[in-house]
Amino acid sequence: MNRQVSSITRLAATALLLGIAAVGCTGQAGAGAGRPAGSTPTTRPGPAVRTVPTLAATPIDSTAPSATTASGGTAGPGATADPLDGQLSNLEDLLNGVNSSLSGSNAGPSGGE
Amino acid sequence: MKSRIVTLLASLAIGSSLVFVSAGSTAATSPPAGPSGKGVCATEAAALKPASIDTLRAFGDCEINRRFTTLSDLSSRITASKAMTPSDASALQSEISSTRSGLSGLKATVDAETSMPVLKLDIVRIATDYRVYLLLLPQVNLVNAADAVTFAQAKFATINTNLTARIAAAAAAGKDTTAAQADLGAMNASVAAAVGLASPLPAQLLPLTPAQYNGGTAGPILSTARAALGRARDDLKSAIADAKACRDALK
Numbered sequence: 430m431n432r433q434v435s436s437i438t439r440l441a442a443t444a445l446l447l448g449i450a451a452v453g454c455t456g457q458a459g460a461g462a463g464r465p466a467g468s469t470p471t472t473r474p475g476p477a478v479r480t481v482p483t484l485a486a487t488p489i490d491s492t493a494p495s496a497t498t499a500s501g502g503t504a505g506p507g508a509t510a511d512p513l514d515g516q517l518s519n520l521e522d523l524l525n526g527v528n529s530s531l532s533g534s535n536a537g538p539s540g541g542e
Numbered sequence: 543m544k545s546r547i548v549t550l551l552a553s554l555a556i557g558s559s560l561v562f563v564s565a566g567s568t569a570a571t572s573p574p575a576g577p578s579g580k581g582v583c584a585t586e587a588a589a590l591k592p593a594s595i596d597t598l599r600a601f602g603d604c605e606i607n608r609r610f611t612t613l614s615d616l617s618s619r620i621t622a623s624k625a626m627t628p629s630d631a632s633a634l635q636s637e638i639s640s641t642r643s644g645l646s647g648l649k650a651t652v653d654a655e656t657s658m659p660v661l662k663l664d665i666v667r668i669a670t671d672y673r674v675y676l677l678l679l680p681q682v683n684l685v686n687a688a689d690a691v692t693f694a695q696a697k698f699a700t701i702n703t704n705l706t707a708r709i710a711a712a713a714a715a716g717k718d719t720t721a722a723q724a725d726l727g728a729m730n731a732s733v734a735a736a737v738g739l740a741s742p743l744p745a746q747l748l749p750l751t752p753a754q755y756n757g758g759t760a761g762p763i764l765s766t767a768r769a770a771l772g773r774a775r776d777d778l779k780s781a782i783a784d785a786k787a788c789r790d791a792l793k
Contacts (some may be wrong), residue, residue, distance in 0.1 A: 433757075442610070450776060453596060456779060483606065485733050489790070500568065509788075512704070513701065513704055513705075513785075513789055516697060516701050516704070517701070517782060517785060517786060520697055520698070520701075520778070520781075520782050521782060523625070523690055523693065523694050523697070523778075523792060524775065524782065525780050526686075526687075526690050527687045527691060527771065527774075527775045528775060529777065530682075530683040530684065530686045530687035530771075531683070531687055531768065531771055531772060532682045533679070534679070534680040534683035534687070534764070534768055535685040535768075542668075542669040542673060542674070542675045542676045
Protein backbone atom coordinates (compact mmCIF):
# COMPACT_ATOMS: atom_id res chain seq x y z
CA MET A 430 0.00 0.00 0.00
CA ASN A 431 2.76 2.32 1.00
CA ARG A 432 4.63 1.32 -2.14
CA GLN A 433 1.56 2.19 -4.24
CA VAL A 434 1.25 5.59 -2.55
CA SER A 435 4.93 6.18 -3.11
CA SER A 436 4.65 5.27 -6.80
CA ILE A 437 1.66 7.55 -7.27
CA THR A 438 3.50 10.35 -5.52
CA ARG A 439 6.56 9.85 -7.72
CA LEU A 440 4.36 9.72 -10.80
CA ALA A 441 2.55 12.87 -9.79
CA ALA A 442 5.82 14.63 -9.04
CA THR A 443 7.26 13.57 -12.43
CA ALA A 444 4.12 14.76 -14.22
CA LEU A 445 4.31 18.06 -12.36
CA LEU A 446 7.95 18.53 -13.27
CA LEU A 447 7.24 17.69 -16.91
CA GLY A 448 4.37 20.14 -16.89
CA ILE A 449 6.48 22.87 -15.37
CA ALA A 450 9.25 22.14 -17.88
CA ALA A 451 6.77 22.33 -20.75
CA VAL A 452 5.42 25.65 -19.49
CA GLY A 453 8.98 26.89 -19.11
CA CYS A 454 9.87 25.94 -22.69
CA THR A 455 6.74 27.63 -24.01
CA GLY A 456 7.64 30.74 -22.09
CA GLN A 457 11.15 30.83 -23.61
CA ALA A 458 10.08 30.18 -27.17
CA GLY A 459 7.24 32.62 -27.18
CA ALA A 460 8.88 35.20 -24.92
CA GLY A 461 5.99 35.04 -22.53
CA ALA A 462 3.26 34.78 -25.14
CA GLY A 463 0.16 33.07 -23.87
CA ARG A 464 1.27 33.44 -20.31
CA PRO A 465 -1.66 33.32 -17.88
CA ALA A 466 -2.69 36.68 -16.53
CA GLY A 467 -1.05 37.54 -13.27
CA SER A 468 1.77 35.07 -13.76
CA THR A 469 5.27 36.56 -13.78
CA PRO A 470 8.51 34.84 -14.72
CA THR A 471 10.11 35.65 -11.39
CA THR A 472 7.49 33.70 -9.46
CA ARG A 473 7.84 30.63 -11.61
CA PRO A 474 9.85 27.81 -10.06
CA GLY A 475 12.25 25.42 -11.69
CA PRO A 476 13.13 25.77 -15.38
CA ALA A 477 11.03 28.90 -15.77
CA VAL A 478 13.63 30.77 -13.72
CA ARG A 479 16.03 30.42 -16.65
CA THR A 480 13.77 32.67 -18.71
CA VAL A 481 14.27 35.58 -16.33
CA PRO A 482 17.54 36.92 -17.81
CA THR A 483 16.08 36.82 -21.33
CA LEU A 484 12.90 38.56 -20.38
CA ALA A 485 14.66 40.98 -18.08
CA ALA A 486 16.67 42.25 -21.04
CA THR A 487 13.57 43.70 -22.67
CA PRO A 488 12.93 46.49 -20.17
CA ILE A 489 16.64 47.30 -20.13
CA ASP A 490 16.59 47.69 -23.89
CA SER A 491 13.46 49.73 -23.83
CA THR A 492 15.08 52.32 -21.58
CA ALA A 493 17.73 53.07 -24.18
CA PRO A 494 15.32 54.48 -26.78
CA SER A 495 13.64 56.45 -24.01
CA ALA A 496 16.90 58.18 -23.26
CA THR A 497 17.34 58.85 -26.96
CA THR A 498 13.86 60.24 -27.15
CA ALA A 499 14.69 62.70 -24.41
CA SER A 500 17.52 64.02 -26.54
CA GLY A 501 15.34 64.67 -29.52
CA GLY A 502 14.67 61.26 -31.03
CA THR A 503 11.42 59.84 -32.34
CA ALA A 504 8.82 59.58 -29.63
CA GLY A 505 7.05 56.41 -28.65
CA PRO A 506 7.84 53.15 -26.95
CA GLY A 507 10.49 51.01 -28.56
CA ALA A 508 11.74 54.00 -30.61
CA THR A 509 15.30 53.82 -31.90
CA ALA A 510 17.90 56.57 -32.28
CA ASP A 511 16.74 59.29 -34.65
CA PRO A 512 19.02 59.23 -37.72
CA LEU A 513 18.39 62.96 -38.12
CA ASP A 514 20.40 63.58 -34.95
CA GLY A 515 23.43 61.86 -36.46
CA GLN A 516 23.03 63.70 -39.76
CA LEU A 517 22.82 67.08 -38.03
CA SER A 518 25.78 66.21 -35.85
CA ASN A 519 27.78 65.35 -38.98
CA LEU A 520 26.91 68.72 -40.46
CA GLU A 521 27.96 70.52 -37.31
CA ASP A 522 31.32 68.78 -37.52
CA LEU A 523 31.57 69.74 -41.17
CA LEU A 524 30.84 73.33 -40.17
CA ASN A 525 33.65 73.17 -37.62
CA GLY A 526 35.92 72.01 -40.44
CA VAL A 527 34.92 75.04 -42.52
CA ASN A 528 35.72 77.25 -39.54
CA SER A 529 39.13 75.66 -39.12
CA SER A 530 39.90 76.09 -42.80
CA LEU A 531 38.88 79.73 -42.66
CA SER A 532 41.11 80.29 -39.65
CA GLY A 533 43.95 78.49 -41.40
CA SER A 534 43.58 80.61 -44.51
CA ASN A 535 45.23 83.50 -42.70
CA ALA A 536 48.97 82.97 -42.80
CA GLY A 537 49.26 84.90 -39.54
CA PRO A 538 52.24 84.18 -37.33
CA SER A 539 53.32 81.22 -39.42
CA GLY A 540 53.90 83.39 -42.47
CA GLY A 541 56.78 85.74 -42.30
CA GLU A 542 56.67 86.48 -46.01
CA MET B 543 14.52 41.13 -30.20
CA LYS B 544 13.56 43.01 -33.37
CA SER B 545 13.79 46.35 -31.58
CA ARG B 546 17.19 45.38 -30.21
CA ILE B 547 18.46 44.65 -33.70
CA VAL B 548 17.08 47.95 -34.96
CA THR B 549 18.73 49.77 -32.06
CA LEU B 550 22.03 48.03 -32.76
CA LEU B 551 21.91 48.91 -36.46
CA ALA B 552 21.07 52.52 -35.65
CA SER B 553 24.00 52.69 -33.23
CA LEU B 554 26.34 51.27 -35.85
CA ALA B 555 25.09 53.78 -38.41
CA ILE B 556 25.69 56.68 -36.05
CA GLY B 557 29.06 55.24 -35.07
CA SER B 558 30.07 55.00 -38.71
CA SER B 559 28.95 58.57 -39.26
CA LEU B 560 31.06 59.72 -36.36
CA VAL B 561 34.08 57.91 -37.75
CA PHE B 562 33.50 59.61 -41.07
CA VAL B 563 32.99 62.99 -39.47
CA SER B 564 36.08 62.68 -37.33
CA ALA B 565 38.01 61.95 -40.49
CA GLY B 566 36.49 65.05 -42.01
CA SER B 567 37.44 67.12 -39.00
CA THR B 568 40.97 65.82 -39.20
CA ALA B 569 40.95 66.87 -42.81
CA ALA B 570 40.08 70.42 -41.88
CA THR B 571 43.17 72.50 -42.44
CA SER B 572 44.55 74.81 -39.78
CA PRO B 573 47.55 77.08 -39.52
CA PRO B 574 50.83 75.23 -39.52
CA ALA B 575 52.48 75.15 -36.14
CA GLY B 576 55.68 73.87 -34.61
CA PRO B 577 58.52 73.17 -36.99
CA SER B 578 56.99 75.08 -39.90
CA GLY B 579 56.24 78.24 -37.90
CA LYS B 580 57.83 81.64 -38.33
CA GLY B 581 59.92 81.40 -35.16
CA VAL B 582 61.70 78.29 -36.36
CA CYS B 583 64.48 80.29 -38.01
CA ALA B 584 64.81 82.90 -35.26
CA THR B 585 68.28 81.66 -34.33
CA GLU B 586 69.49 81.84 -37.92
CA ALA B 587 67.93 85.29 -38.31
CA ALA B 588 69.70 86.55 -35.20
CA ALA B 589 72.98 85.18 -36.50
CA LEU B 590 72.71 87.42 -39.57
CA LYS B 591 74.15 90.33 -37.58
CA PRO B 592 76.72 90.65 -38.99
CA ALA B 593 75.79 88.69 -42.12
CA SER B 594 78.23 86.36 -43.81
CA ILE B 595 77.92 83.83 -46.59
CA ASP B 596 77.62 81.06 -44.01
CA THR B 597 75.00 82.76 -41.86
CA LEU B 598 73.00 83.82 -44.90
CA ARG B 599 73.13 80.29 -46.29
CA ALA B 600 72.06 78.83 -42.93
CA PHE B 601 69.15 81.24 -42.78
CA GLY B 602 68.12 80.45 -46.36
CA ASP B 603 68.29 76.72 -45.77
CA CYS B 604 66.23 77.05 -42.64
CA GLU B 605 63.56 79.11 -44.41
CA ILE B 606 63.41 76.59 -47.24
CA ASN B 607 63.23 73.64 -44.84
CA ARG B 608 60.34 75.09 -42.87
CA ARG B 609 58.49 75.53 -46.16
CA PHE B 610 59.16 71.88 -46.96
CA THR B 611 57.54 71.00 -43.63
CA THR B 612 54.54 73.18 -44.40
CA LEU B 613 54.19 71.68 -47.87
CA SER B 614 54.26 68.15 -46.46
CA ASP B 615 51.64 69.14 -43.91
CA LEU B 616 49.39 70.66 -46.56
CA SER B 617 49.80 67.63 -48.79
CA SER B 618 48.82 65.28 -45.96
CA ARG B 619 45.76 67.37 -45.18
CA ILE B 620 44.65 67.36 -48.78
CA THR B 621 45.04 63.59 -48.90
CA ALA B 622 43.04 63.21 -45.70
CA SER B 623 40.27 65.60 -46.71
CA LYS B 624 36.93 63.92 -47.32
CA ALA B 625 35.34 67.10 -48.57
CA MET B 626 37.79 68.20 -51.24
CA THR B 627 36.93 67.14 -54.77
CA PRO B 628 39.48 64.89 -56.50
CA SER B 629 40.14 67.47 -59.22
CA ASP B 630 40.78 70.26 -56.71
CA ALA B 631 42.97 67.95 -54.63
CA SER B 632 44.92 66.97 -57.71
CA ALA B 633 45.45 70.58 -58.75
CA LEU B 634 46.67 71.56 -55.30
CA GLN B 635 48.92 68.52 -54.94
CA SER B 636 50.44 69.40 -58.29
CA GLU B 637 51.05 72.96 -57.12
CA ILE B 638 52.63 71.68 -53.92
CA SER B 639 54.82 69.31 -55.89
CA SER B 640 56.07 72.01 -58.25
CA THR B 641 56.67 74.37 -55.33
CA ARG B 642 58.69 71.71 -53.54
CA SER B 643 60.66 71.06 -56.70
CA GLY B 644 61.33 74.75 -57.21
CA LEU B 645 62.44 75.23 -53.64
CA SER B 646 64.76 72.21 -53.91
CA GLY B 647 66.42 73.83 -56.88
CA LEU B 648 66.68 77.12 -55.05
CA LYS B 649 68.24 75.38 -52.07
CA ALA B 650 70.92 73.93 -54.32
CA THR B 651 71.53 77.43 -55.67
CA VAL B 652 71.74 78.89 -52.17
CA ASP B 653 74.11 76.17 -51.03
CA ALA B 654 76.43 76.77 -53.99
CA GLU B 655 76.32 80.57 -54.02
CA THR B 656 79.52 82.39 -53.11
CA SER B 657 78.52 85.97 -53.81
CA MET B 658 76.90 87.75 -50.91
CA PRO B 659 74.70 90.14 -52.96
CA VAL B 660 73.46 87.28 -55.17
CA LEU B 661 72.84 85.10 -52.13
CA LYS B 662 70.70 87.86 -50.61
CA LEU B 663 68.59 87.95 -53.76
CA ASP B 664 68.29 84.17 -53.74
CA ILE B 665 67.00 84.28 -50.19
CA VAL B 666 64.40 86.88 -51.08
CA ARG B 667 63.22 84.55 -53.83
CA ILE B 668 62.33 81.89 -51.25
CA ALA B 669 59.34 84.05 -50.37
CA THR B 670 58.59 85.94 -53.55
CA ASP B 671 58.88 83.12 -56.08
CA TYR B 672 56.70 80.65 -54.17
CA ARG B 673 54.50 82.48 -51.64
CA VAL B 674 53.97 79.33 -49.62
CA TYR B 675 52.42 81.15 -46.67
CA LEU B 676 50.67 84.04 -48.31
CA LEU B 677 49.23 82.20 -51.30
CA LEU B 678 49.50 78.42 -51.33
CA LEU B 679 48.47 77.89 -47.72
CA PRO B 680 45.35 80.10 -48.09
CA GLN B 681 44.57 78.42 -51.41
CA VAL B 682 44.51 74.98 -49.80
CA ASN B 683 42.44 76.14 -46.86
CA LEU B 684 39.94 78.17 -48.83
CA VAL B 685 39.43 75.52 -51.51
CA ASN B 686 38.95 72.94 -48.77
CA ALA B 687 36.36 75.15 -47.07
CA ALA B 688 34.56 75.84 -50.35
CA ASP B 689 34.43 72.15 -51.21
CA ALA B 690 33.18 71.37 -47.70
CA VAL B 691 30.26 73.77 -48.16
CA THR B 692 29.39 72.12 -51.46
CA PHE B 693 29.85 68.72 -49.86
CA ALA B 694 27.30 69.70 -47.20
CA GLN B 695 24.67 70.19 -49.89
CA ALA B 696 24.26 66.43 -50.37
CA LYS B 697 23.95 65.96 -46.61
CA PHE B 698 21.23 68.58 -46.43
CA ALA B 699 19.44 66.90 -49.34
CA THR B 700 19.16 63.76 -47.23
CA ILE B 701 17.84 65.79 -44.32
CA ASN B 702 15.37 67.50 -46.63
CA THR B 703 14.04 64.10 -47.74
CA ASN B 704 13.76 62.98 -44.15
CA LEU B 705 11.95 66.10 -42.95
CA THR B 706 9.67 66.23 -45.99
CA ALA B 707 8.50 62.70 -45.20
CA ARG B 708 7.88 63.66 -41.58
CA ILE B 709 5.90 66.71 -42.59
CA ALA B 710 3.77 64.60 -44.93
CA ALA B 711 3.14 62.06 -42.19
CA ALA B 712 2.24 64.77 -39.70
CA ALA B 713 -0.09 66.45 -42.20
CA ALA B 714 -1.75 63.11 -42.92
CA ALA B 715 -2.32 62.74 -39.21
CA GLY B 716 -4.10 66.09 -39.16
CA LYS B 717 -1.30 68.08 -37.55
CA ASP B 718 -0.62 71.72 -38.45
CA THR B 719 2.69 71.66 -40.33
CA THR B 720 2.85 75.32 -41.31
CA ALA B 721 5.79 76.14 -39.04
CA ALA B 722 7.69 73.00 -39.99
CA GLN B 723 7.26 73.72 -43.68
CA ALA B 724 8.51 77.27 -43.20
CA ASP B 725 11.56 75.98 -41.32
CA LEU B 726 12.31 73.46 -44.04
CA GLY B 727 11.98 76.14 -46.72
CA ALA B 728 14.36 78.38 -44.79
CA MET B 729 16.82 75.50 -44.46
CA ASN B 730 16.84 74.86 -48.18
CA ALA B 731 17.18 78.57 -48.96
CA SER B 732 20.18 78.89 -46.65
CA VAL B 733 21.85 75.84 -48.17
CA ALA B 734 21.29 77.20 -51.68
CA ALA B 735 22.76 80.55 -50.65
CA ALA B 736 25.81 78.91 -49.07
CA VAL B 737 26.49 76.74 -52.09
CA GLY B 738 25.98 79.72 -54.38
CA LEU B 739 28.69 81.58 -52.49
CA ALA B 740 31.15 78.70 -52.24
CA SER B 741 30.89 76.75 -55.47
CA PRO B 742 32.53 79.35 -57.79
CA LEU B 743 35.51 79.86 -55.47
CA PRO B 744 37.81 76.93 -56.32
CA ALA B 745 37.87 78.00 -59.97
CA GLN B 746 38.90 81.50 -58.87
CA LEU B 747 41.44 80.39 -56.30
CA LEU B 748 43.29 77.55 -57.99
CA PRO B 749 44.81 79.51 -60.90
CA LEU B 750 46.36 82.18 -58.66
CA THR B 751 50.14 82.43 -58.95
CA PRO B 752 52.91 83.96 -56.84
CA ALA B 753 53.41 86.50 -59.62
CA GLN B 754 49.78 87.56 -59.29
CA TYR B 755 50.22 87.82 -55.55
CA ASN B 756 53.34 89.96 -56.00
CA GLY B 757 51.46 92.10 -58.53
CA GLY B 758 48.65 92.73 -56.06
CA THR B 759 45.87 90.95 -57.92
CA ALA B 760 45.73 87.68 -55.96
CA GLY B 761 45.39 89.23 -52.51
CA PRO B 762 41.94 90.77 -53.13
CA ILE B 763 40.68 87.48 -54.57
CA LEU B 764 41.80 85.67 -51.44
CA SER B 765 40.12 88.28 -49.25
CA THR B 766 36.88 88.14 -51.22
CA ALA B 767 36.86 84.34 -51.08
CA ARG B 768 37.47 84.42 -47.34
CA ALA B 769 34.57 86.81 -46.82
CA ALA B 770 32.25 84.77 -49.05
CA LEU B 771 33.09 81.60 -47.17
CA GLY B 772 32.41 83.35 -43.89
CA ARG B 773 28.92 84.15 -45.13
CA ALA B 774 28.48 80.62 -46.49
CA ARG B 775 29.46 79.23 -43.10
CA ASP B 776 26.86 81.43 -41.43
CA ASP B 777 24.27 80.23 -43.94
CA LEU B 778 25.05 76.61 -43.12
CA LYS B 779 24.79 77.41 -39.45
CA SER B 780 21.33 78.87 -40.05
CA ALA B 781 20.37 75.85 -42.14
CA ILE B 782 21.26 73.50 -39.29
CA ALA B 783 19.19 75.61 -36.88
CA ASP B 784 16.27 75.57 -39.34
CA ALA B 785 16.47 71.78 -39.65
CA LYS B 786 16.35 71.42 -35.89
CA ALA B 787 13.44 73.84 -35.65
CA CYS B 788 11.58 71.87 -38.31
CA ARG B 789 12.15 68.61 -36.48
CA ASP B 790 11.06 70.12 -33.17
CA ALA B 791 7.93 71.66 -34.72
CA LEU B 792 6.78 68.17 -35.67
CA LYS B 793 7.10 66.71 -32.18
